Every structure is written in structure tokens, then in C-alpha cells.
Amino acid sequence: MACDRPEITERLTAHGLRATPARCRILGLLLETHEHYTPEEMLEALRTRGEPMSIATLYQNLAKLSEAGVIGRFVGPDGVSRYDAVTDPHHHLVCEVCGRMVDVRAAGPLAEVVPQAVFPEDAGELARWQVKGHKVEFVGVCPACQARLRARSA
Amino acid sequence: MACDRPEITERLTAHGLRATPARCRILGLLLETHEHYTPEEMLEALRTRGEPMSIATLYQNLAKLSEAGVIGRFVGPDGVSRYDAVTDPHHHLVCEVCGRMVDVRAAGPLAEVVPQAVFPEDAGELARWQVKGHKVEFVGVCPACQARLRARSA
DNA sequence: ATCATTGCAAACTGTTTGCATCAAG
DNA sequence: CTTGATGCAAACAGTTTGCAATGAT
Numbered sequence: 001m002a003c004d005r006p007e008i009t010e011r012l013t014a015h016g017l018r019a020t021p022a023r024c025r026i027l028g029l030l031l032e033t034h035e036h037y038t039p040e041e042m043l044e045a046l047r048t049r050g051e052p053m054s055i056a057t058l059y060q061n062l063a064k065l066s067e068a069g070v071i072g073r074f075v076g077p078d079g080v081s082r083y084d085a086v087t088d089p090h091h092h093l094v095c096e097v098c099g100r101m102v103d104v105r106a107a108g109p110l111a112e113v114v115p116q117a118v119f120p121e122d123a124g125e126l127a128r129w130q131v132k133g134h135k136v137e138f139v140g141v142c143p144a145c146q147a148r149l150r151a152r153s154a
Numbered sequence: 155m156a157c158d159r160p161e162i163t164e165r166l167t168a169h170g171l172r173a174t175p176a177r178c179r180i181l182g183l184l185l186e187t188h189e190h191y192t193p194e195e196m197l198e199a200l201r202t203r204g205e206p207m208s209i210a211t212l213y214q215n216l217a218k219l220s221e222a223g224v225i226g227r228f229v230g231p232d233g234v235s236r237y238d239a240v241t242d243p244h245h246h247l248v249c250e251v252c253g254r255m256v257d258v259r260a261a262g263p264l265a266e267v268v269p270q271a272v273f274p275e276d277a278g279e280l281a282r283w284q285v286k287g288h289k290v291e292f293v294g295v296c297p298a299c300q301a302r303l304r305a306r307s308a
Numbered sequence: 309a310t311c312a313t314t315g316c317a318a319a320c321t322g323t324t325t326g327c328a329t330c331a332a333g
Numbered sequence: 334c335t336t337g338a339t340g341c342a343a344a345c346a347g348t349t350t351g352c353a354a355t356g357a358t
Contacts, residue, residue: 020332020338056340075229103276104270110267113264126256129295132293134291138287207314215313233322
């Protein structure tokens, strides 16, 4: 058998993907953590778990999984891809010091926030855009970096 | 003389940078357009203007200019860096079809929009973050892509 | 004379692809 | 038996760096 976790097998086959060992390990890792891994970090995490994998296999499967909508893909502020298991629309709170991020919902009157042209001469074109939604990236400092900064300045 | 546009020279020297030809051309391009160029696109635009430049010089100066705060740098959804001349805090409206983006301000009660944990077990950690602000990426379809889509479906 | 800038070429990182091997349906 | 998955190695794209030549102060 290729995958010993039934709920993972089902999640894959429901999207038309075969439940291969590599896919089960990737999805298992993402479901058990709430991390937003880069491919390199994922490779290391899988190696630590005793589930090593070739980097080509990882990239190939990350592409398949995200195209199928089983996992989410996005690009971090440093330009490297990151993946998570949360496919519902959500936002991120990013640490401006270390780059770590957590999943958040946006609470409040977000729907009332609308775009407005910065340059007057662009206002005409802006009015003809069809606005469909927004992604919010909250920026802050995580607890660990707050402590680190306090220690350094003391 | 290295730079024949006084307002550009001043903008550079005010930030402690020498007004070299390469910097004047880069800043001139960004000020005259409201584009969000990748380095490659900028190289092409400069070449078209008859102001060619080595790719290394371009990267070196983009780094200096953005570190000095003369221009803004960010990473697009495709993972490649983009630069603009707007250094005041602002947001972007991105076309989900072609990727083109325009600068916008966020009008509305954005300050009342706050992060909320997606996973209950993360709520404790979230409370200890220091939230400093947010970046909004409005997503939509630009006029040109709307027209293109209408033509295709007709 | 000194120090910064330019630009070529080489190095490097993140990512994708060709291809041979292997396993599943 | 046919199709898809794996993984090595090579190719690639975007970016950075070492270094020699050039130009500014």
C-alpha cells in the first residue's frame, strides 16, 4: 500500500490524484503543522521525520497538489514559494523580523475598504477595473522576535 | 555632468547617493511612468529609450536605490522583484488575468480590520504578536482583460 | 590619489525538465 | 501492458559577486 492514512488517501483521490507515498508524506506534514514551508524547509522537515524525498519529486508533487487545489501555494516577501494546507481563503500575519507567518482571518469591515487612485490621472482607468476581492497581509513582530529584540537592547 | 535633470539629482543626493548616469536613468524611468517594472522589463524599457545599461549595474543600483528609500521594492505574485517610484505607503490593485497592477490607496475603515486566529489553538500565540500594520492587495480584472474576455466569450 | 561606479563573466539559488527506472492500475 | 511516479542530473531564470577598468571627488 502506498498511503496508510485513510483521510489523506481520500483527500487525494477526491481531487483525482493517486495516493502515492510522496504525496501522502507531503500532505501529512502540512496537515499536522500549520507552517508555511518553502520546498527546502519541507525537504528538511521530511528528512527529520525519516521520510526523505528527492527535491525533484517534491517540486513535481507540490505543483500537482497545488494545481489540484489540495494545498495552497503563494510567494513570500522574499520571493520563494511557500505552501500550506489551508485552501479556504485566509490572510497572513507576517513577522517583519524573521518572516514567520501565521494564518489569520480578517475581522472587521473589510468589505468597506475600497481602492482609490493614488495618481489623479489614473482615476479614470481605475473606475473601469472590476474589483473582485482583497488579500490582507498583516505585518507585525512575533513573540520570539520581540523577546530577541528586548534581549539585544537590554 | 552625470545627470541633466536637477530634480532627480537632488532626490538622489538628498539620500546620500551620487547622481550617476545609471541612477538618473533608472529613477527617470520610474518617475515618468507609473509602472511596476521587473529588472528585465526595466532593462528593455531603458534600451528602447536609448539608455542601455548592463544588467549587473541595474541590479546593483536597484539595491542601492531601494535600500536608501529612493524607490520602492516588492515581490510580485510570480516571485520576481518589482520596483516603483512611490515610496509612500500604498497598496496595489492587481489584475488576476495579466498581472498588471496600479497604485491605490485604501479608502475606508482599514484600521478597524484586525487579525483573528484561524486555528483556535493558535489564538494564544496570536495575542502576543505585536501588530504594526497591513498591506492590502486588491484583486480584480483590468479594463483591457475585461475586453479580451468579452471578445473570447462572444 | 582615493574611492565609488560600471560592466563583464562567473557563481549561486530556487525551480523546472529530460530521461531512465520502477510501481500501480 | 500502459500509464503515472520517482529521482538523478542537467538545464534554466533571476540574482549576486569578484574583479578589472573607468570616472568622479
